[in-house]
Amino acid sequence: MTLPWAEVVEIAARSLGVAAAATFLAALVGLPLGVWLGARPRKGGLGAQVLLYAGMGLPPVVVGLVFYFLLSRSGPLGGLGLLFTPVAMVLAEAVLAFPMVAGFTLAAVRARADGVRRLVRGLGGSERQVLTTLLWESRRPIVAALAAGFGAAISEVGAATIVGGDIRHHTRVLTTAVVLETRKGELESALALGAVLLGVTLVATAILVVWGERR
Amino acid sequence: MIRARGLVRRYPGFELAVEALEVPTGRFVTVIGPSGAGKSTLLRLLAGLEEPCAGAVERRGRVVFLDQDRTVLERSVLANATFGLELAGVRRREAERRVRPWLERVGLADKLRQPAQLLSGGERARLALVRALATEPDVLLLDEPTQALDPGNVALAEALLREAHAQGRALVLVTHNLYQARRLGEETWFLLGGRLVEAGPSEQLFTRPEREVTRAYVAGEMVY
Numbered sequence: 001m002t003l004p005w006a007e008v009v010e011i012a013a014r015s016l017g018v019a020a021a022a023t024f025l026a027a028l029v030g031l032p033l034g035v036w037l038g039a040r041p042r043k044g045g046l047g048a049q050v051l052l053y054a055g056m057g058l059p060p061v062v063v064g065l066v067f068y069f070l071l072s073r074s075g076p077l078g079g080l081g082l083l084f085t086p087v088a089m090v091l092a093e094a095v096l097a098f099p100m101v102a103g104f105t106l107a108a109v110r111a112r113a114d115g116v117r118r119l120v121r122g123l124g125g126s127e128r129q130v131l132t133t134l135l136w137e138s139r140r141p142i143v144a145a146l147a148a149g150f151g152a153a154i155s156e157v158g159a160a161t162i163v164g165g166d167i168r169h170h171t172r173v174l175t176t177a178v179v180l181e182t183r184k185g186e187l188e189s190a191l192a193l194g195a196v197l198l199g200v201t202l203v204a205t206a207i208l209v210v211w212g213e214r215r
Numbered sequence: 216m217i218r219a220r221g222l223v224r225r226y227p228g229f230e231l232a233v234e235a236l237e238v239p240t241g242r243f244v245t246v247i248g249p250s251g252a253g254k255s256t257l258l259r260l261l262a263g264l265e266e267p268c269a270g271a272v273e274r275r276g277r278v279v280f281l282d283q284d285r286t287v288l289e290r291s292v293l294a295n296a297t298f299g300l301e302l303a304g305v306r307r308r309e310a311e312r313r314v315r316p317w318l319e320r321v322g323l324a325d326k327l328r329q330p331a332q333l334l335s336g337g338e339r340a341r342l343a344l345v346r347a348l349a350t351e352p353d354v355l356l357l358d359e360p361t362q363a364l365d366p367g368n369v370a371l372a373e374a375l376l377r378e379a380h381a382q383g384r385a386l387v388l389v390t391h392n393l394y395q396a397r398r399l400g401e402e403t404w405f406l407l408g409g410r411l412v413e414a415g416p417s418e419q420l421f422t423r424p425e426r427e428v429t430r431a432y433v434a435g436e437m438v439y
Contacts, residue, residue, distance in 0.1 A: 115286040121264050122280035123299040123350060137289055 002189050003181070007169075012196050015173040016204065018086055019154035022093035026101045026149050031142065034105025039113050039134050049106060055099030060092075064162030067092045071163065084165040089173070092159040097149035104148055108141030109134050143212030147205045154201055174200070216240050216385065217261050217278065217354055221270035224256055231256050231409040233270075238354060238387055240276075243380045245400030245417060246389045249438060252406040254389045255283065258356050261387065276353025283358040283389075285343040287331035292323055295331045295342055299350040310349075317345040321371065337364050344372055354385040361395065373399060393433055397421045405429050407438060 034052075037045045069075050071083040082088045116137055120130045135142075157175035164171035166180060174197040181190035217238040224231045231253040238244055238261070246254050259265040261272055262280035279299070287295050296318055297310035305313070318324050321341040326334070334342060344360055357376075361369045376399060380386055390396050396403055400417035405424075413420060413429045424430045432438045 115284055116288075118264060118280075118282045118284065119286045119288075119298075120302065122262060122282055123302050123347070124277060124279055124352075125302040129302055133288070140289075 002186055003177075003193070008193065008196060010169070011172050011174055011177050011193070012200055014086065014171075015154055015175070015197070016200055018089050018093060018160075018173060019150055020204070021090045022097050022153040023101070023146060023150040025090065025094035026097035026153075027146060030098045030101030030145075030149070031105055034102040034145070035109050035131060035135055035138075037102075038106040038109025038138075039117075039131055049103075052099050052103040052106065056103055058096055058099065059158070060096055060156045060160075061158035061162065063092050063095050064159030067095075067159065067163045083163060084167060084171060086164070086171055088163040089160050089171060092163050093153040093156055096156055096159065097153045100152050101145045101149040104145030105138070105142050108138040108145065112137050140212055143208055147208050150204060150208070151201060154197070154204070216273075216275040217387075218273045219261065219270065222257075222260060222267050222272065223269040224253075224260055224265060225268050226256075229253070229409060231260075233257065233411045236261075236404070236411070236414075238385050240353070240385055241380070241383045242385050243376075243399060243401045244385075244387045244404060245396035245402075246387060246404045246406065247391075247393060247396045247432070248406035248412075249432070250391075253409040254406050255358050257406065258358050258387065258389055262356050274354070277350070278354045278356065279347050279350055279352035280356040281343055281347040281358060281360055283360075283362060285336070285339040287334065287339055287342065290331060291328050292318070292331050292334065292342060293327040296323075296345050296349065299346050303350060314345060314349045317349055318342075320375070321345055321368075337368055340364055341368065341372070344375060348375060348379055352384060354387070355379060357386065357388045359389055359391065361390070361392070369395070393421070393435075405432065407432070 037048055067088060068083065070077045071080065071088055072078055112134060116134050117130050120133050155175065157179060160173055161176050161179070164173070164176065166172050166176040174193055178190050178193045178197065181193060219233065219236040222231070222233045246257065248254050256265070258280065260267055262278060263272065263274065264280060288298060293311060293314070296314040297307060300310035300313060301307060318327065321344070323338060323342060331342060340360060340363070347355060361372045364372060373395065376386060376388070388399060397417055402415065403417040403420045404414045405412045405420065407428060413424060413426050420429065421433050424433060428438050
């Protein structure tokens with residue numbers, strides 16, 4: 001492999017950091033929204049559900065393009081100076097992870113909502129207690145939702161390239177590095193980076209799953 | 216105590232309409248009627264789990280509803296049993312102290328740490344009953360709590376309900392078991408097609424019903 005290991009570690013750490021931050025942002029909005037939509041007593045929010053499920057197939061390059069437009073110097077948020085920074089990558093990847101987190105959370109909560117509501121309200125509990133019980137009872141599928149969101153963020157390349165620019169020591173992540181090494185004809189390096197990406201994804205997901213099962 | 220007036224609940228193709236009902240303090244009411252008569256709907260309305268399209272339900276005291284689903288949470292048997300008390304603000308340790316004797320009585324003492332999802336249907340029914348009884352409600356609404364229980368456990372569940380009644384609690388029990396309705400009830404309501412056809416002292420309703428359709432139903436004949 002032509003890349004020094006120190007640089008591989010740096011790229012892997014950045015990939016992990018960007019994907020984790022994106023998943024955190026997606027969860028911040030997606031979890032409450034998914035719980036709220038899934039727990040509604042009467043089936044509703046069909047439009048929101050369709051949008052969320054359709055959003056799971058959002059093309060990353062389109063998301064990247066939209067963020068490029070927003071963050072470019074002539075764009076409405078150009079003054080923030082975020083284009084070609086890890087922050088821009090976090091924002092774009094959060095948008096890609098958000099439908100996964102919110103959609104899977106919605107489905108998990110909805111599957112349990114009727115039974116849990118009858119149980120909690122039947123025992124004299126409040127609607128707030130219905131929500132907290134639903135959240136706790138759905139913890140395992142919610143962990144799966146977070147894992148799906150994290151997977152979407154860390155494996156994404158289109159948006160990361162467009163808004164990050166694949167700048168060495170600044171915005172280069174594992175996926176963009178794999179593309180670069182492949183284009184250079186350094187297949188051995190590309191394969192090694194691909195293996196590192198798989199390993200990082202596996203370890204991070206394992207940590208999430210074990211954490212969820214122990215709760 | 217529960218009092219209902221002018222209660223109406225409509226679904227597509229079904230309407231439950233009951234003019235007046237009362238469950239006085241300490242009364243044991245059994246509710247009978249064929250499937251689809253509106254028994255479970257009535258119970259959910261009385262419990263406040265559903266809003267009526269018209270009419271009102273007045274509740275005094277702590278009302279607890281035991282659903283026929285016997286939902287168990289993804290927690291241990293002990294945590295499921297304490298759930299109702301914890302909802303009411305009782306601390307976990309105190310709640311555990313209170314439910315342990317109940318769990319021993321229903322034969323679940325050796326499964327306290329076991330995940331409740333692994334329990335059989337009959338065990339879930341006993342756990343659900345303990346969970347409801349442990350909260351010491353003023354009114355307990357039960358939707359077929361002994362469904363699919365073996366005869367020994369039916370007798371145990373009935374003994375627990377009788378004890379609750381003897382302690383002054385009001386109970387409303389929906390059941391398809393006419394013998395059970397007669398055995399346990401002080402008063403019985405007969406529902407058919409969403410209407411309260413007849414209500415009165417259980418012994419009288421089962422031996423000298425006022426309506427021919429009630430006589431036919433308690434005699435085991437098909438009624439629609």
